[in-house]
Amino acid sequence: MKAMYAAFAVTAIITVGAYYGLNQAGFSAEQVFSGDAVRIGDANE
């Protein structure tokens, strides 16, 4: 059962990592839909 538990742990890590990773890489909805003339949330401040 170690493989199963390890996979579940890695799944959780990937899930959280994907969120922070994509946000860091500029893929948050705020950043993607902001522009020079439009500021959404904290993006482009």
Next chain:
Amino acid sequence: MTRLLCTLLVSLLLVAPVSAQEAGETPQIDRSATGGAPTLEDILARQRGETVDNSYRQGGESDGESAPGLGPLGPISDAEVWRDLRFNEANVKVSAGGEEAKVLVQDGGMAWLEFREGPLITYGGWGLIGTLGLLALFYLFRGRITIDGDKTGRTVTRFQFMERFAHWLMAGSFIVLGITGLISLMGRKFLIPTFGHEAFATIAVASKWVHNNISWAFMLGLILAFVFWVVHNIPNKTDLKWLAVGGGIFKKGVHPPAKKFNAGQKVIFWSVILLGASISASGLSLLFPFELPMFAKTFEMLNGMGLPQVLGFGALPTDLAPHEEMQLAQSWHAIVSFVLMAIILAHIYIGSVGMEGAFDAMGSGEVEEQWAREHHSLWLEELQEKDQAPTPGKASTPAE
């Protein structure tokens, strides 16, 4: 032939969501009395929810130059401006966003909403309930498939650590994706009446966050499983023998020969790989909105092959608004997911309560030798030839 059938199926499945947005031919209406403008019949038909042929109204003349003294619109009437906006022909300028931001009116969204809240939820939901019902019936009539022969007490390594890791990476994330996906699709209809709007808002936001981010684990698991097992899942003649007796799952004491994966498992494998890849592709399209449109190109390809025309759907639309691409991606994502969820329910059943000894293959990785003999006899023989499994009558350790 197989390829043709697959293409046919793909074409049929692709057409399904579109058919919700497309409708039959509309009869020609004499509009001379209104000078070409919508007639009372047009308006009534629209109010009845019927598909109205708007082609005669498109291509307005709102590009006229501004004329002094005629106000900000110049020679253009309000009706023309709104008509151009209505048919995506207006010259819209936006400060942020791409082409999608220039679409101010997209009436295909209504058909999509109706499809999603109607047939998609109804058929998808009943499909899953029906699958569970069939599995329950199967269990009632067949019971648990037990190991027929005497257990040896010896075990054989069926799956290595990394194989099981890949399986659980994919399986765990898929179950969560399935639950959160159903919450996203059906929550509005089924959870709000029970939990209320505020509680559902929290559930929906959490569900969306988990669904979006856990998807990467599923895609990684899918790739790993493909790499590990594709060699063992290439169809061969043994599969025909297995299929001819229904894999022996309907009758006690029937054990057709099979290698590491039997025909049934191969069906599961290719379903997971192909449908999983398709769900991943449409999922990526949804994860990065408007960045990865897929359907216009797919429809173009299918039109080129002539399949939709042969099936009587006519040429599929290839000039899709960015939002239509997203709507089709969502519809396709959900349809294929429902199919895969039904298949996986059957897989979970046979891998747990449905068959004695099956869970060990993915649990500890060690299976009872007699189980291996009954369900994967050729694979066991291969292992025995390689001395990777105990051979009956042969001492596993030299006598001292």
